Amino acid sequence: MAEHDDTIARAVQALKEPVRIDPSLTSRVMSEIEALPMPDGTAGRATVLEWLRRPRTIRLSPLGGLAMAAGLTAVVLAGSWFAGPRGTPAPVQGIATAQFTQPIQFVLVAPEAGSVTLVGDFNDWNLTATPMEKEAGDGVWWVTVPLEPGRYRYSFVVDGTTWLGDPNAPTLEDEFGRSNAVVTIGGA
DSSP: OHHHHHHHHHHHHHHHSOOOOOTTHHHHHHHHHHHSOOOOHHHHHHHHHHHHHSOOOOOOOHHHHHHHHHHHHHHHHHHHHHHSOTTSOOOOTTSOOTTTOEEEEEEEEOTTOSOEEEEEGGGTTOTTTSBOEEOTTTOEEEEEEEEOSEEEEEEEEETTTEEEOOTTSOEEEOTTSOEEEEEEETTO
């Protein structure tokens, strides 16, 4: 045991000795830093964006996960509290309520299509939620959807695979590079 204590005492003594640093180290480091090019504003923003986009692993303990869930619940409840007057739920875009909805007819001419569905913000881009009906013999597909006032992006999906924007509506490119049609209902 005494030999073990002696080894520890020697290690502690070695760690207490001052470290000798080359006196020119600071000037060498500072000259290297000064030689680096100064980033302009756009380069700094690009670096920040790259940093934000970098994948990360987040590890939470069960208690941390519970705290995060409680925090998100508090945010949702606070949002619903401030969204509308007390006792009156705030209208939610995409959920039809009888007093605010307006029937909107969507039409696509696609004589060669075997099936056409309407997808958009109002049905969570669900490929099966809003199938369109075909007029007999003329290749005109249509569906009527009740929508609340607001702005909605939408597309037609032909034969389950081909996405088409409405050729008679203004378009807006989405985050996937796809051009979607836009319809605005009411004064929104």
